[in-house]
Amino acid sequence: GAGVSQSPRYKVAKRGQDVALRCDPISGHVSLFWYQQALGQGPEFLTYFQNEAQLDKSGLPSDRFFAERPEGSVSTLKIQRTQQEDSAVYLCASSPDRGLLTNEKLFFGSGTQLSVL
Amino acid sequence: DAKTTQPNSMESNEEEPVHLPCNHSTISGTDYIHWYRQLPSQGPEYVIHGLTSNVNNRMASLAIAEDRKSSTLILHRATLRDAAVYYCILGGATNKLIFGTGTLLAVQP
Numbered sequence A: 001g002a003g004v005s006q007s008p009r010y011k012v013a014k015r016g017q018d019v020a021l022r023c024d025p026i027s028g029h030v031s032l033f034w035y036q037q038a039l040g041q042g043p044e045f046l047t048y049f050q051n052e053a054q055l056d057k058s059g060l061p062s063d064r065f066f067a068e069r070p071e072g073s074v075s076t077l078k079i080q081r082t083q084q085e086d087s088a089v090y091l092c093a094s095s096p097d098r099g100l101l102t103n104e105k106l107f108f109g110s111g112t113q114l115s116v117l
Numbered sequence B: 001d002a003k004t005t006q007p008n009s010m011e012s013n014e015e016e017p018v019h020l021p022c023n024h025s026t027i028s029g030t031d032y033i034h035w036y037r038q039l040p041s042q043g044p045e046y047v048i049h050g051l052t053s054n055v056n057n058r059m060a061s062l063a064i065a066e067d068r069k070s071s072t073l074i075l076h077r078a079t080l081r082d083a084a085v086y087y088c089i090l091g092g093a094t095n096k097l098i099f100g101t102g103t104l105l106a107v108q109p
Helices: none
Strands: A005-007 A010-013 A019-024 A031-037 A044-050 A053-056 A065-068 A075-079 A088-095 A112-116 B009-013 B018-023 B032-038 B045-050 B061-064 B070-075 B084-091 B103-108
Touching: A005 A088, A010 A019, A019 A088, A019 A112, A031 A075, A044 A065, A075 A088, B009 B018, B018 B084, B018 B103, B032 B061, B045 B061, B045 B070, B070 B084
Parallel strands: A010 A112, B009 B103
Antiparallel strands: A005 A019, A019 A075, A031 A044, A031 A088, A044 A053, A065 A075, A088 A112, B018 B070, B032 B045, B032 B084, B061 B070, B084 B103
């Protein structure tokens, strides 16, 4: 496909479980972003990769959240010991070069809806 | 990060123009003005962005005030598929898009 792909589309976890959310960016895109969107709110920035380097992780809410992009393409957002407040839609976006720094638009996936019971 | 202010909601009739306002009085000289929209159950979608001059593309037009403290997204002929939340965002100095709560646009047939 030509767009950003995220899987799974829906994830239900019991409180305390670990989850892993996958993002396949558009092929060749250098920059990759993760956002968290709570119900009724706008997306909030979590972290940013340029190729395999995680250049900004200032938005990760706690050390239970971890993101990686080991080969500079697919990225995984991992949440350990999930809590109810982690329930949200997790969005991934990519851009061809350095994103906003090079005046580019971001391409978003449809997100993974995480529900923690 | 500079903030934007948008109305919570707006209504339009199908095939009529829609003007979505955004105030950004604390904008810096290097901030671009970005507009994204989000349809139900989808991720945000890029609409348009600009720095100082008005911009046009196939989706919309962006009118930027001379002092850059406000801007207006113009949909020339609203369709039912334009019903979405529209976000006005300032960015460029960093690689973060700081979303607010946006404007929920309802389009009536």
